[in-house]
Amino acid sequence: MRPTARQVAELANVSVATVSYVLSGRDRPVAAETRKRVLDAARQLGYTPNQAARSLRKRRTQRIGLVLSTLGGVPTDQRLATDLHEMADARGYSVVTLAVYNEARAKAAIDVLRGGIADGALINVVGDHLAHDLLAGLAATGLPMVVLSNDSGLEGCDVVRTPEVEASAEAVEHLLAGGRRRIAFMGHRHEVYRDRPTGRLLGYTTALERHGADQRIVTAGADDRVAAYQTATDLLSSPERPDAIFAASDRAAISAIWAARDLGLSVPGDVAIVGVGNIDEGLITKPQLSTVGPLRHDYTDVVGLLFDRLQAEEPLPAREIVRSWTLVRRGSS
Amino acid sequence: MRPTARQVAELANVSVATVSYVLSGRDRPVAAETRKRVLDAARQLGYTPNQAARSLRKRRTQRIGLVLSTLGGVPTDQRLATDLHEMADARGYSVVTLAVYNEARAKAAIDVLRGGIADGALINVVGDHLAHDLLAGLAATGLPMVVLSNDSGLEGCDVVRTPEVEASAEAVEHLLAGGRRRIAFMGHRHEVYRDRPTGRLLGYTTALERHGADQRIVTAGADDRVAAYQTATDLLSSPERPDAIFAASDRAAISAIWAARDLGLSVPGDVAIVGVGNIDEGLITKPQLSTVGPLRHDYTDVVGLLFDRLQAEEPLPAREIVRSWTLVRRGSS
DNA sequence: CTGTTAGCGCATTCAA
DNA sequence: TTGAATGCGCTAACAG
Numbered sequence: 001m002r003p004t005a006r007q008v009a010e011l012a013n014v015s016v017a018t019v020s021y022v023l024s025g026r027d028r029p030v031a032a033e034t035r036k037r038v039l040d041a042a043r044q045l046g047y048t049p050n051q052a053a054r055s056l057r058k059r060r061t062q063r064i065g066l067v068l069s070t071l072g073g074v075p076t077d078q079r080l081a082t083d084l085h086e087m088a089d090a091r092g093y094s095v096v097t098l099a100v101y102n103e104a105r106a107k108a109a110i111d112v113l114r115g116g117i118a119d120g121a122l123i124n125v126v127g128d129h130l131a132h133d134l135l136a137g138l139a140a141t142g143l144p145m146v147v148l149s150n151d152s153g154l155e156g157c158d159v160v161r162t163p164e165v166e167a168s169a170e171a172v173e174h175l176l177a178g179g180r181r182r183i184a185f186m187g188h189r190h191e192v193y194r195d196r197p198t199g200r201l202l203g204y205t206t207a208l209e210r211h212g213a214d215q216r217i218v219t220a221g222a223d224d225r226v227a228a229y230q231t232a233t234d235l236l237s238s239p240e241r242p243d244a245i246f247a248a249s250d251r252a253a254i255s256a257i258w259a260a261r262d263l264g265l266s267v268p269g270d271v272a273i274v275g276v277g278n279i280d281e282g283l284i285t286k287p288q289l290s291t292v293g294p295l296r297h298d299y300t301d302v303v304g305l306l307f308d309r310l311q312a313e314e315p316l317p318a319r320e321i322v323r324s325w326t327l328v329r330r331g332s333s
Numbered sequence: 334m335r336p337t338a339r340q341v342a343e344l345a346n347v348s349v350a351t352v353s354y355v356l357s358g359r360d361r362p363v364a365a366e367t368r369k370r371v372l373d374a375a376r377q378l379g380y381t382p383n384q385a386a387r388s389l390r391k392r393r394t395q396r397i398g399l400v401l402s403t404l405g406g407v408p409t410d411q412r413l414a415t416d417l418h419e420m421a422d423a424r425g426y427s428v429v430t431l432a433v434y435n436e437a438r439a440k441a442a443i444d445v446l447r448g449g450i451a452d453g454a455l456i457n458v459v460g461d462h463l464a465h466d467l468l469a470g471l472a473a474t475g476l477p478m479v480v481l482s483n484d485s486g487l488e489g490c491d492v493v494r495t496p497e498v499e500a501s502a503e504a505v506e507h508l509l510a511g512g513r514r515r516i517a518f519m520g521h522r523h524e525v526y527r528d529r530p531t532g533r534l535l536g537y538t539t540a541l542e543r544h545g546a547d548q549r550i551v552t553a554g555a556d557d558r559v560a561a562y563q564t565a566t567d568l569l570s571s572p573e574r575p576d577a578i579f580a581a582s583d584r585a586a587i588s589a590i591w592a593a594r595d596l597g598l599s600v601p602g603d604v605a606i607v608g609v610g611n612i613d614e615g616l617i618t619k620p621q622l623s624t625v626g627p628l629r630h631d632y633t634d635v636v637g638l639l640f641d642r643l644q645a646e647e648p649l650p651a652r653e654i655v656r657s658w659t660l661v662r663r664g665s666s
Numbered sequence: 667c668t669g670t671t672a673g674c675g676c677a678t679t680c681a682a
Numbered sequence: 683t684t685g686a687a688t689g690c691g692c693t694a695a696c697a698g
Contacts, residue, residue, distance in 0.1 A: 002449070002474055004691055016670045020693055029667055046470065051448035052389040053691035056674045063445075071414040071430060073406015081404040085434060094445050097404060097430035101418060111525065112396075112427050115334070115384035141335055214653070229617040258591075264617050284562040284588070285645070287596050337675055348685045353677055362683060386675035389690050 003045040018144070023049065055116070064088050064306065065118035066097040067109055069125050071190025075250075075279045075297075077124060080148075083299040084122055091307060092221045093119075106130040110138050114124035120144035120310050122210035122303065127190030148300060150199070158305040159322045164276070167292040167325040169210075172246055174290075174327055176211050180244035180272055184235050186216035186228060186256065187248040192220045200248040200276060217242055221252060228252035232259035234270060243271055244333070250275035250282050250291055257285050257332060272333040280325075287331025295326050336378040345374035356382065388449070395423050397639070398451035399430045400442055402458050408583075408612045408630075410457060413481075416632040417455055424640060426452075439463040445473050453477035453643050454634065457508070460523030477642035479635060483532070491638040493654045497609070500625040500658040501536025502543075502552070504607045505579055506658060507623075513577035513605055517550035517568050519561060519589065520581040525553045533581040533609060550575055554585060561585035565592035569604060576604055583608035583620050583624055584626050590618050590665060605666040611659075620664025628659050 005023075009016045015036060022038040030038075041047075055061040066084055069078050081097070088095050096118060098109040105291060106129045113121055114137075123135070123145060132151060134244060139145060139156035146158040150165075175183050183204075185305045192200040201218065208216060221231030228247065234241055247253035253275025260267050267273055267287055275282065278293030309316050334420055338356075342349045346556060347367060354361045365370075374380075378474070388394040399417055401410050414430070421428050429451060431442040439462045446454055447470075456478060465484060472478060472489035479491040483498075487574040508516050516537075524534040535553065554564030563581065568575055569592060580586035586608025593600050600606055608615065611626030632653060642649050 005693095006691075016692075017670080017694085018668060021668090024693080026693090031667060034668080046474065047591060048447035048474075050389070050691050051445070051450060052385045052394070053674090054448075054693075055382070056385040056676090056690090057390055058695085059674070068404075071401075071404060071406065072411055073404065078403075078405055081432065082434070085432060085438065089438065089441070094441055095432070095452070096445075097432065099413070099414065099418060099428070099430065105418065105422060106584055108422070111381060112384070112429075114381035115387075115427070117384060141381075142378065171688045226358075226613050226617055259616075280559050284559055284591070338677095348677080350677075350685060350687095351683095354684095357677075364683060367683080383675050386690090387677075389674090389692090390676050390678085392690070448670075627675085 002050070003047045005047070005049065008038065008041045008045055008047050011045065012037040012167065012287040013208055014038060014300045021046075030261050041213060059214050061117065061119050062093050063116065063118040064093050065113050065121040066095055067100065067113070067121060067123040067125060067130075068097060069100050069127065069129065071097070071099045075277060079297045080124060080299045080302070084303050087303045087307065088301065092126035093310075095232055100125050100129050103131070107134060110134045113143065114141060120306050122146055122148075122306055124148040126188070127218075141166055142315070144306060146305045146309075148302070158306075158309070158319045158321070160302050160323065161210075162323050163325050164199050165203040165206070168200040168246070168248075168276065169207040170203075170327050171276070171290075172204050173211070173293045174272060174329070175244045175272055176207065176213065177333060178268075178272060178333065179243075181213065181297075182217065182240070182242040183213075183244040183246055184219060184242040185246050185248070186221045186231055186252050187218050188222045191248065192218060204246055222248040225251055225255045228255035231261050232256035233263065235316045236260055236263050236265060241271070243250070245271060245273050247273065247275045250279045250289060250293070253289055253291065253332075254281060255283055257287075257289065261286075268331070268333050274333050278328055282330065285332070290328060290330045290333035294323055295328070335383070338380070338382065338609065341371065341378055344378065345370040347371060356380075357503050366497070368561050372429040388535055389489045392505070394450065395426050395450050397426050397428050398446050398452040398454040399428055400446070400456040400458060401430060401460065402433050402460065404430070404432045405611055408610060412630045413455070413457060413632045413635070416649060417636050420633065420636045420640065423440075426643075433458050436462045440467060443467045443618045445475065446471055447474060452587050453639050455479055455481075455639055459482040459521070462533060463466060473650070477639060479638045479642075481635070484647070489651060491642070491652045491654070493635050493656065494614060494636075495656050496658050497532050498536045498539070500660065501581075501609065502540040502627045503536075503660050504609070504623075505537050505540035506544070507662070508577045508579065508605055508607060508666060509540065509546065511601075511666065514546065515548055515550065515573070515575040516546075516551060516579055517575040517595075518579050518581070519554045519568075519585050521555045522553050524581065525551060537579055542594075555581040556585075558584055558588045561588035562592050565589035566596065569593055569596050569598060574604070578606050580606065582607045583610040583612045583622060586622055586624065586665075587614060587618055590620075594619075601664070601666050607666050611661055615663065618665070623661060623663045623666035627656055627658045628661070638648040 148160045185204040221227040275291040282289030364638040433439045481493045481663040518537045615622030
C-alpha cells in the first residue's frame with residue numbers, strides 16, 4: 001500500500017538504515033551518490049515516513065495539541081491559534097487541533113492526548129465540559145501542558161489566568177459611576193445556567209452588591225450574534241427598559257448596539273453598552289464600543305510557556321501568567 | 334514514564350496479550366476474575382494505550398483529518414466541523430483539525446496526512462495555498478478523502494462543488510435587473526489579487542459582460558468585518574458612489590450595510606447590497622440581507638461520502654456532489 | 667562510508 | 683482460558 005523505507009531501500013540498493021539517515025538528515029556521512037539514489041527512489045515511490053512508527057521509536061511526535069471548546073472562531077482562540085501555529089512552525093512542530101464541543105467529546109479528546117498524539121498541549125476550554133479531574137489526570141501523566149483557566153487546583157502544568165471577574169466588576173462599576181441604575185447582564189450560557197455565579201457574571205453581581213444595587217437583570221445571549229440581537233431587542237423594548245447592558249462578549253455588545261439603534265434608542269444616551277474582549281470590531285461601531293479586555297492580543301508568552309517545557313531537560317516548576325485587562329472607555333458608555 | 338501494557342500485565346500477573354484482550358474488548362473469553370485484575374491494574378496505573386503503537390500494528394488510526402484554511406471560524410467551516418465531529422463520534426472516530434494558513438504550512442499539513450495521522454481526510458482550503466499537485470499526490474496514496482473545491486482534475490477522491498460562479502452572476506444580474514448600474518464587488522484577497530478572475534469575482538465580471546456593463550469596481554475587504562466596513566465606507570463616500578455592492582461574503586455585506594447606514598444612506602434606496610453565504614445573521618440586519626447561498630446548512634451528505642469510503646472494502650469510484658445555491662431576495666436589494 | 671541488530675508498545679496468531 | 687512469539691515501520695547503537 002503506502003511505500004515503506006524498506007521498499008525505498010530495495011529500490012536504491014541500500015539498507016533501510018541508510019534510507020533513514022538520508023531522509024531524516026541526521027549527521028551521518030553518506031556518499032553523495034548513495035544519497036542521490038535514495039532520494040530518487042523515495043521520490044519515485046512517493047515515500048513519506050510513517051509517523052506512527054517514527055514516533056513510537058523516537059518517543060516524540062513533534063506535534064502540539066491545541067484543545068478548544070469549538071472550532072467556532074472565538075476571537076481569543078483565533079489569536080491563540082495563529083501564535084501557536086507560527087511558533088510551532090519555527091520550531092519544527094506541527095499543530096493538531098481538537099475540538100471539544102461537549103462533555104463526552106472532552107473525555108475523548110483527553111484520551112487522544114493520553115494516547116500520545118502530541119508532545120504537549122495548549123488547552124483553552126471554557127465552561128464545564130472539560131471536567132477538572134480529567135485535566136488533572138492528564139497533567140499527572142507528565143505531558144507538558146499549559147491551560148488557560150481560572151480554576152484553582154491545577155497542578156503539574158502552567159496556568160494562564162484572566163482577571164475577568166475583577167475586570168467585569170470594574171466595567172459594571174464604571175456604569176454605576178455614570179449614573180446607570182438598571183444594568184442588564186447578557187452572558188454566555190455556561191455562566192448563566194449554573195448554580196452559582198462565576199466569571200463575568202460574578203463580576204457583575206459583585207459590583208452590584210458592593211453598591212447596594214439589588215436590581216439584577218441576567219440574560220443569556222452572549223454566545224452568538226443573532227441571539228444577542230434578539231435578547232437585546234427584548235430587553236430594550238420591555239416596559240422596564242434597562243439603562244445599561246453589560247455583555248459578556250464584544251460580539252454580543254455590538255449586536256446590542258445595533259438592536260438599540262434599530263429601536264431608535266440612543267447609545268449611550270438611552271442605554272450604555274459595555275462588552276468584554278476588546279476586539280477590533282469595536283472601533284467600527286457608532287458609537288465605538290467600550291470594553292474590558294487585553295490591550296494587546298498577543299499570546300506569544302503563553303505559547304512560550306509550552307515550548308519552554310518541551311525544550312527543558314527536566315520537568316519545570318508550574319508557572320502562572322495573569323493576563324492584564326483594562327477598561328477601555330469609548331463612546332458607548 | 335507513561336505506563337505500558339507490559340507494566341499493567343506485571344501488576345495484574347497476566348501476560349500483555351491478556352491485557353490487550355481485556356482492554357480492547359475483543360471477543361476472547363477471559364475469566365471474570367482475570368478481567369477484574371487487569372482493569373484494576375490499568376486504573377491504578379492510569380494506563381492509556383499508546384496510539385502510535387496501536388495504529389502501527391492495526392494499520393488504522395480511527396481518526397479523521399479535517400483540513401481548513403484557518404481556525405478563523407468561517408461559517409461554512411463551522412457547520413462542516415460540527416457535522417463531521419458528530420458523525421465521527423457516532424462511528425468511533427476522533428477528529429484532528431489541521432489549519433493551513435499559508436503555502437508552507439499547507440505542505441506541512443499534507444505531509445502530516447501522508448505520514449498517516451488519520452484514516453481519511455475532509456479538506457476545505459480556499460484560495461491557492463494548497464497546491465493542486467500536493468492534493469493530487471495525497472489522493473494518489475489511496476487515502477480516502479473528500480475535497481471541497483471547484484478545481485478540475487482532482488482524481489481519486491470525492492469532490493464537492495459549489496455553484497459560486499453562476500450564483501454570483503445571478504446575484505449581479507438581479508442587481509442589474511433592479512436598475513443598478515454602478516455595481517461594486519468586494520471580494521476575498523485570494524480572488525481579487527490574482528491574475529485572472531475566478532469564483533465570485535468571475536461571476537461578477539461575467540454578469541457585467543453579458544449585459545454590456547463595463548463599469549467594474551473591484552475591491553478587497555471581504556476577508557474580515559473591519560476591512561469590509563472601511564472598504565464600504567470608502568466606496569460609499571467617493572464622488573462616484575456605487576449604487577450597489579456585491580460582497581463575496583455575508584459578513585462583509587453586513588459590514589457594508591452598517592457603513593451605508595452610518596453614512597446616512599438608505600439601503601436599498603441609495604445602495605443595494607447582496608452577500609454570499611446565507612448566514613442567519615442576515616436576518617437581523619435592517620434591512621434584512623439579500624444573499625446567494627445554500628438554503629440549508631447541512632454537510633451530512635459531504636461527511637457521508639468520507640465514511641462511505643472508510644467503510645468500503647474496496648476503493649470506491651470518485652463521486653461528485655454539487656451543492657445547491659439559491660438567490661434569497663430580502664430587503665437589502 | 668554502510669549494513670546488521672535490537673527494540674519502541676501494541677494486536678494477533680499459534681500453542682498449550 | 684491463557685501465554686509466548688512475531689512483526690507493524692522506523693531509528694539508533696554498534697560493527698564492520
